[in-house]
Amino acid sequence: MRLLLIEDGNEYEEFARHFLADRFEIDAAHTAAEAQARLSSAREDPSRAIDALLVDLRFERARTEDLVGDLPSLARRMFAGDLERARRWAKDQQGTLILAELRKAGFAQRAVFVHDFPPDRLQNLRKLYGDVHAVPAFDADAIARALGGER
Amino acid sequence: MSETSSDETSAVDPLAQLLVEIDPRFLEPIVDTLAMLHHDVGKYITRIARNVPAGAPVPTSLGAMLLKDLYETHRGKRASSRFSELVGVLPARLAQLAPMREAAAALARIDAAEPAVRALEARALAQVVADAREVELSLSLVLRAVRLARVRRDGDDA
Numbered sequence: 161m162r163l164l165l166i167e168d169g170n171e172y173e174e175f176a177r178h179f180l181a182d183r184f185e186i187d188a189a190h191t192a193a194e195a196q197a198r199l200s201s202a203r204e205d206p207s208r209a210i211d212a213l214l215v216d217l218r219f220e221r222a223r224t225e226d227l228v229g230d231l232p233s234l235a236r237r238m239f240a241g242d243l244e245r246a247r248r249w250a251k252d253q254q255g256t257l258i259l260a261e262l263r264k265a266g267f268a269q270r271a272v273f274v275h276d277f278p279p280d281r282l283q284n285l286r287k288l289y290g291d292v293h294a295v296p297a298f299d300a301d302a303i304a305r306a307l308g309g310e311r
Numbered sequence: 312m313s314e315t316s317s318d319e320t321s322a323v324d325p326l327a328q329l330l331v332e333i334d335p336r337f338l339e340p341i342v343d344t345l346a347m348l349h350h351d352v353g354k355y356i357t358r359i360a361r362n363v364p365a366g367a368p369v370p371t372s373l374g375a376m377l378l379k380d381l382y383e384t385h386r387g388k389r390a391s392s393r394f395s396e397l398v399g400v401l402p403a404r405l406a407q408l409a410p411m412r413e414a415a416a417a418l419a420r421i422d423a424a425e426p427a428v429r430a431l432e433a434r435a436l437a438q439v440v441a442d443a444r445e446v447e448l449s450l451s452l453v454l455r456a457v458r459l460a461r462v463r464r465d466g467d468d469a
Contacts, residue, residue: 175358175376178359178373179362218350276346276350276354296354296451297354297357297361297447298358298359299361300361
């Protein structure tokens with residue numbers, strides 16, 4: 161199985177290369193644009209098909225220009241015009257915003273977050289984005305099971 | 312039969328009592344801060360620690376990653392610094408709950424062990440792995456307990 165990691169740093173990649181590499185081939189992207197490019201190119205080459213996505217939720221270190229989400233519109237709709245609060249929110253939720261973009265582009269692979277979502281939030285993510293799972297901690301076996309790559 | 316474990320219940324009771332006294336307007340920011348605490352501290356401090364079999368020696372090949380998880384995590388800061396920052400904005404009574412004090416104590420032990428951990432001493436590595444797990448468990452317990460108390464309170468309000 162091939163796994164695409166989507167994160168703003170390299171912590172997931174380090175983790176995956178140590179603890180998941182026996183079960184997955186690993187690729188990584190750091191922005192929505194990169195993820196979309198990787199998935200598009202994999203779609204054209206079946207030998208590099210990507211089976212699942214492991215997505216970070218918070219992208220604190222992302223550059224503003226790399227963020228998905230219309231910040232002025234978010235600021236108007238949710239934060240009384242406060243652009244800084246909108247930027248913080250977009251960073252805090254960037255993983256789900258990227259997933260939304262990928263779903264819009266037709267990529268339906270299973271997505272797994274390493275995050276302790278409240279049950280109603282996870283249910284809502286599933287309604288919106290289909291095959292979504294969450295594992296509350298960096299537990300390699302649990303993550304592999306969620307991704308569908310059981311030993 | 313209750314759906315909560317005895318551990319959860321013991322943490323829920325003082326929290327439930329506390330939540331009754333908290334102005335509902337301040338509840339969401341508290342839950343958000345606890346979620347951030349679990350994410351920035353609990354999740355990352357156990358990135359390696361959670362995957363080392365309990366009681367087994369920690370492979371020194373994981374040393375650099377473990378050091379990063381403990382001492383150079385959120386924006387390059389120690390896990391204990393991030394913990395202090397976030398706990399600092401919580402109501403004092405919440406920060407004084409037993410699981411929060413246990414997490415703080417485990418983080419203090421992790422900081423005290425830094426020279427030995429950097430020297431990759433087997434005993435120190437094993438101890439900080441156990442302490443890191445304790446931090447994650449404590450923060451997870453508080454987060455889940457507060458969420459549960461909120462659900463119960465909202466149910467009562469409905």
